[in-house]
Amino acid sequence: MNENQPLYQKLYNSIYDKIISGEYSDGEKLPTEKELAAQFDVSNITSKKALEMLADNGLIKRIPGKGSFVLKSTEDNKENVPKKGGHSPIIGVVLSDFTESYGTNLLSGIEEEASKNNCFIVPKRSYGNQELENDAINSLVDMGVDGIIVMPVHGEHYNPKILKLIMDGYPLVLMDCDLKGIPAAFVGTDNVDAAKVAADYLLKRGHRKISFISTPPKDTTTIEDRITGFILSHAEHGVKVDETIWETNLVSTLPGMDSEHNIENDCDKIKSLLLNNPDITCVFVTEYNLALLVMRALKSLNKTVPGDISILCFDGPYNNIGDYFFTHIRQKEKEIGGTSIQFVLKLIKNEEITEKTYLKAVLVDGQSVKSIKGR
Template sequence: MNKTALYKQIQEDIKAKIKSGELRPKDRVPSEQEIMDEYKVSKITVKNALTALADDGLVVRIQGKGTFVAEQAGLSDTLKMTVRRGGAGNLVGFIIPTLKTKVIQRLVDHVEYYLKEAGFQMILWITRESSAEESRAIKELTESGVKGLIVFPTEDEKYNESLLRLSLDKFPFVFIDRYLRNIDTYTITSDNLGGAYETVSYLLNKGHRQIALISPENVNTAIEDRTAGFEKAYIDHGISIDKNLWCHVPLDILRSDDALGYITGFLQSRPQITAAFTLTAEMANLTAGSFRVALRDETPVELISFDDPGIPGVPYVAQDEKQMAHDAVELLHMRMGSEHVPQHVVVPVKLVMPPTESDENFHGIGHKEARI
């Protein structure tokens, strides 16, 4: 009798199909209903299996469309097989921390497209926010003979000797989105500082003064630059800033079940807040959930997010992932054929105001009117 939990059995069966090639990258995985019918299990069992596969970076779940096999690598056997089949001369490694966010999913799609246009094949390696796995990816990919690397560093990374070695050896690689300030190389980022500056300026011009900053721990360049943009807006407007309204959630809490309670406690102890700017989409969703618990109906708070949180009525700062991918591939290609002359390309962002339910205003989760 098989004593393996049903959701794990489903998970292992789908993994086996991916490994065997029966399910290939971008293939649609059977629907929840199809899996329920095949295994005679409940919907929650199927959800647990698919969630576990998504957490492992093997599948991508797209609301309203279904579950699809991720464009992923990271297993040495898979990498070696690819190199043997196509040769390493046209391979470029793309090292990413996760496939859970829409921003990274779109970056993967666009990078693969532009690499193919330039005559390269992409090898994707997911580090799952592990600097040790990032180092292993760099070692195996470079030893396999890839032509270059595009690296999206891990969330809590300040220094990685493997990345420093790449720079010292003048190996062609490009940082995308996040970067390490102590490594002088080619870098593509969104205008994180400018996007935060314009958003906070927009809120200040509307009359808000008690604006909360809600963010992951300030441990990477994207968060650092967005935080700096927030502060610069107050300084340039000549308005005193209250950093007691800043909430940088420690990563160990953010990655646990305590994140919602942590933000809820922060909001409950600061009833003077009239607006909140969250520095990631994940933080926007946690904050929206906290609003329901922490704030009275008569205490509206205007919420704006960096990146689309998928919450109706919530404005957000949109990154141009297509342009970032294009510029990253162009820089990498240029680097392959020229001397090492480091440069940092900053891609513009824009504040997106969502469609409204009427011509006059909209109502999100505890929101006042918000439009430019």
């Protein structure tokens, strides 16, 4: 037996052999999904998939509410039924988290493309914790999924588990956060270009004292890329970057760090920054929830947006009306999700892909940025 086979394939082959040998006779009722899962120590979704493959190949008939039965009609053609027949791939998806502002549309894009390709998806969340990420990946591999899409946890070091799977040639696609220097399929946003577009927008409207606000950049290449784009824009406009008016050590929007203590502490940092630098005209924020925190800080200081200070951020809840308060950068979440499915399906077919796809984001005009006169 091939030890590298997915669990559902091993279960399929076991039942197949019993049908072909006559151990399961024509018309006999097979064990239920739950019974097979317990017998073979696999998940219910694994046993379900194996039975669906047997039904697709005409070996059994599944009757809702009654069970799965060996087909008498297979007597003359069992030898022609492939032992490794066609089936619907199961793809594991490991996200750090998903919220209304970012992630929900990403998952929607994954689900839509998976449906088009007759795939099943098994989503799991790591909550920004590398240990939980490992647990999620291990459980998916043990379940016997055909491939995995993973949004790597931001951290100072790459996850060894992910690196090993990539080096072993496992069908794995990185999404949203790239592991630079690692030859693996990746789909995400061109964050350098996105940040440059955003900063260009602000500089053209006369802003010169622009504060940069983010979570710690050492924990993610995403923030590093946005800093790069921000600096490139200033350089092209001949404007000096003032890092003394930056705050890049906020933590309350990181997964698992949203305690009231952290929120209040971050809010105090923002207020202190604004009070000590009254010449700031705009705040460039790397995520939507931090923009809400900036709003909270400004409100406590009796300042208005954009009357006193402008705000531009990344992402935000989508609405069909298109009437947004925050001027923001919108990432192409559905396209990222859909392309990730396409990539992992190619890898499952043993097509070699180390392609890195960076999609351009778009700037959405809102009501939170005003022009500075005389610039």
